[in-house]
Amino acid sequence: MSAERERRHADLERGLTYAIGGAIWLWLCFRWLNSWLGGVVVGPTEPLVPQSFATATESLGATLGAVGDGVPLVATGFDLVGWAVGMVGFASQYGPQLAVAAWLTVVLTVISTLVGLVVAVPLAAARVYGRVTKYVAFVYIELIRGTPLVAQLFLLYYGAPFLSKFIREVPGVGQGIVPAQAVWIAIIGFVINSSAYQAEYIRGSVESVDPGQLTAARAVGLDKLGGIRYVVLPQALRYAIPSWTNELVYLIKYSSLAMFITVPEIFTQADSIGSETFAYTNAYVLAAGFYLVLVVTASYGMSKVEAEVAIPGVGSSDAGR
Structure with missing residues (x-):
């Protein structure tokens, strides 16, 4: 029962x-x-509900808080309820602005993660199997991992003006749903940063695959590159999914650093709302709610991917480690 x-x-x-x-x-x-x-x-960025709804809920919240002030034993409870009620009205008015900004956060995260993966795979292979290339990959990975992401973004945006000029002159940039050049520079920065971290995740997964499998692949006629591509990587990428999920979650939150190069993502918009209303706590709590939704969705989606690509007879990607 x-x-x-x-x-x-x-x-x-x-x-x-x-x-x-x-x-x-x-x-x-x-x-x-x-x-x-x-x-x-x-x-x-206009709300679906009328301004009167926000005004009414904020007034009700203030009233509940005032009631709590007169009853010390329950003051904290009334204050929290009053704040929550007022937050509903605040969210109804300013949520649409953060929703539009959330699109840029999604774009930054998804493109950076996927392109970073494409760059990371050969870097990881070079680190494990390369001769000269492993040193090149090592220098790249350690240089990127050893410097702050915000410094990398500043270098690309302020220290390389030719890059901004080149992107700005590309037809369609900044028009319709195509982001402006600051967003593309942020994407480049995130790709560079993410590829270094993902390369290390994948390197660990590659090294967890039995070396004898590559030897067996060579024995049946595959060259070294073919053995890595068709035998080692399909297993290693499965094992790397939990680490890749963490990287995706980190990138969602690290996307807030793009505000320093004028990208109007979630945190940038929340800061703007706080400056406009002086309700910084409400603005940042609302922004945190958006980040939470994105993180939970990403984690859930990656858990489904992990279950789908689990090696038959082995189980989840963790089982191979």
Whole structure:
């Protein structure tokens, strides 16, 4: 009976999680599509609810907080409830601005992770199997990992003006849904940084594959490159998924550093809202909620990928380590 109750609770929890997550992503997709189409339904950053709703909820929250001030024993509880109620109104008014900014955070993260992976795979292979190239890969990886990401972004944006000029002159940049040059420079910086870290994750996974498998691949007629490509890497990349998930989560949060080169992502927009309203706590809490949604979604998605590509007879990607 207890097991059945636990199963029902788990099903209910899973259902609520899917419902809430689905509603949030449906709203985000609506805001993004509406923004791309120039605000055909409502202004790109305009709320769907009237201003009176935000005013009413903020007033109610202030009232609850005032009630708590007169009753010391329950003051903290009333203050928290009042703040939460007021936060609903705040989120209804300023959430759309952060939703539009969240698109840039998604673009930064997804492109940087995928392109970084493409760069990281040959770097990792060079570190393990290269002769001269392993030293080149080592210098690149240690140089990037040993310097702050924000310094790398500053160098690309302020120290290499020709790069900004080149990107700005590319047709279509900054028009429609194509981001402006600052976003592309941020992507380049994140790709460089992420590729170094991912290369080390993959190197560890490559080294966890039995060296005898490459020898066996050579014995059946594959050259060294073919053995690495068709025998070693398919296993190593599976083993690297947990580390790759961590890198994806880190990049979502590190994307906030792009604000230093004028990219209007989530944290940049939250800071702007705080400057406009002086409600910095509310603005940053709301921004944290957006980051949390992205992180939870990324973690859940990668867990599904890990389960899908698990080696038959071995189990999850962790089992191969």
